[in-house]
Amino acid sequence: MKKEMSSFDVRALVAEMSALEGAHMDKIFQWGSGNVLFRINVSGEGKKELFFKDKKWVYMPANKPETPINPLSFATYLRKYINNALIGKTIQAGFDRVIIMDIMKADADYKLIFEMFGGGNILLVLDGKIMNCLVHKTMRDRSVRPGEEYVMPKTRFDPASSSYEEFAEMFSRSSSDLVRTLATGANLGGQYAEEVCARIGIPKDTPSESMTEDWLLRAYGSMRDLVAAVAESPEPAVYYEDGVAVDFSPVPLTIYDHLESKRFDTLSQAMDGYMESLAESEVETYVDPEIERIRRRGERQRETIEGYRAEAEELKRRAEAVYTEYGKVDELLRVLEEQSALIGWEKLKAGAMKIPYVISIDPSKNLVTAAVNGHSVTLNYTKNIDANASDIYQRSKDLSDKAKRADDALRETLDALEKKEKGLIKEKRKMASRAQPTKQFWFERYKWFITTEGKLVIAGRDAHTNDGIVKKHLKDNDVYAHADVHGAPSVILKEGRSASDAELRQACVFAITQSKGWVSAVGEGSAFWVFPDQVSKTPEAGEFVPRGAFIVRGKRNYEYHIPLKMAVGEIMYMNERKVMCAPLECIKDRSSKYFIIEPGRGKAGRTAAQMAKELSVPEEEVSRIIPPGDSQIVSKVWHEEPEEKAGE
DSSP states (O other): OOOSOOHHHHHHHHHHHGGGTTOEEEEEEEETTTEEEEEEEETTTEEEEEEEETTTEEEOOSSOOOOOSSOOHHHHHHHHHHTTOEEEEEEEOTTSSEEEEEEEOSSOEEEEEEEOSTTOEEEEEETTEEEEESSOEEOSSOEESTTSBOOOOOOOOOTTTOOHHHHHHHHHHOOSBHHHIIIIISOOHHHHHHHHHHHHTOOTTOBGGGOOHHHHHHHHHHHHHHHHHHHHSOOOEEEEETTEEEEEESSOOGGGTTSEEEEOSSHHHHHHHHHHHHHHHHHTSOOOHHHHHHHHHHHHHHHHHHHHHHHHHHHHHHHHHHHHTHHHHHHHHHHHHHHHTTSOHHHHHHHHTTSTTEEEEETTTTEEEEEETTEEEEEETTSOHHHHHHHHHHHHHHHHHHHHHHHHHHHHHHHHHHHHHHHHHHHHHHHHTTOOOOOOOGGGGSEEEEOTTSOEEEEOSSHHHHHHHHHHHOOTTOEEEEESSTTOOOEEETTGGGOOHHHHHHHHHHHHHTSHHHHTTOSEEEEEEEOGGGEESOOOTTOOOOTTOOEEOSOOEEEEEEEOOEEEEEEEETTEEEEEEEOHHHHHTTOSEEEEEEEOSSOHHHHHHHHHHHHTSOHHHHHTTSOSSOEEEEEEEEOOOOOOOTTO
């Protein structure tokens, strides 16, 4: 499965983004692990979105992702500087995975830069200097931090503009084979290097020194045709293997002729389709919550360490700047100290602000902030230069010491993570020797259970699958259920119009127990059911319906005082053994082995592991069906089969 964008993808996307030229930046959102959404007003077309997803994907989604009410700090910073700004040209830097967008306001012209390599980043640049960036980091050849000069990644071979002579000369220096030389030397990447080899019909393992001029001309021509087609005549597609999306591309690829494919009008649409498939696969991939907690702690510690070190380094530079402009600083301190003894605070402040390089002054604290050798430096004017520099150096040292202590804590975290991961691997190996997964049915991409009378109930796992089940699976004979809790899933009781009162209540129980009500550990809750024609995605004027949400009109049939309690046990379904999480009454009469669970202090991962072990199924199978958040086992019901007596 494709894990990142290629230079070809970036080129195609930049061509699509030309439609944003002349539009205005409306609003910026940020959430999760590097998700930043730019809402843009396009004249005559309304609002469009540009989505930087998971620090590695950039595209224009058809539907606006669910965004938080309050943005994180980086989005807040961008809003301050580029809200309502005019969008100019958007270009690709050479043939790299870098997008540069011109952003213009009355007071300044900015560059908004998207990097899709090295972990991904977004930078706001003014006059060649980084104002702010999503990720702060220092690499061997460049420093990406506020205040630093923006340095482009090292220029590589550009297949879009390089001449045949440059191409042939690059091959003459290569000691590798055809496909590797195209991939690295010609900067095509493995996928498109394979494609060029397939199109020209020359074995990919042909040594570079064996390439004839005719072969080189064919390879160069195919490469240029491929690059030109991406921007000038794209035919984006998503490729599927066994029903699972494995790749997308801006042009049809010969190397994927054996796979199923679906064509799209734009690369953004193709990426939308691919992300949908990717999200489904990620939902199905279990991640131990304890490991995730430790990993997040490690990430926070790394960010803290980087912040301490960056601030310490900046303070050191400020101290050095003081000595660089010794005369200017000495005079400033001397004048302010003298005048402070002669005149009041207001006159002192008014006089100081007339000095060109003074930024601000606080007479109540004897502090002045001045521009010194390109740095903003705060000084105590009752102290001399040496004393001020010593204070700044000391603050720098204190931060460096904090970074060292934080680094020690990080090493402890990484040790704990390694230990936990090794333990998980060991346990999974142990489990794998005896735990066998049960047969999978189509509905297991959702939350599910079978009612007491044999009807199927399904529920969304997230905003994406909430939309999916309603659009694909809510039919006229069904019933829709939902809890009055933020973040509750959409629940469908199949053939619900013929359901009993007990089954309708079971669907409502499922709706509240699979919601954030379980996470909040409320004692009881309420939920309602309605008919399909009462459920709509179409808002009234002035309303907005986020992804995963629906509008319910008309009478709601409520079930009250629903206790948050569920059962997990093995059942038989269509002659197959399954493990099901459902209201207790749906389990107890059809299962000889089950657990009763409720919200609690127990970690969900540990609870799942215990139940999986005793039910002899993989842990992932249990973790995917139990409610979100922490659970605890209230009781275990084990009806042992009677021993067979001799002679019977």
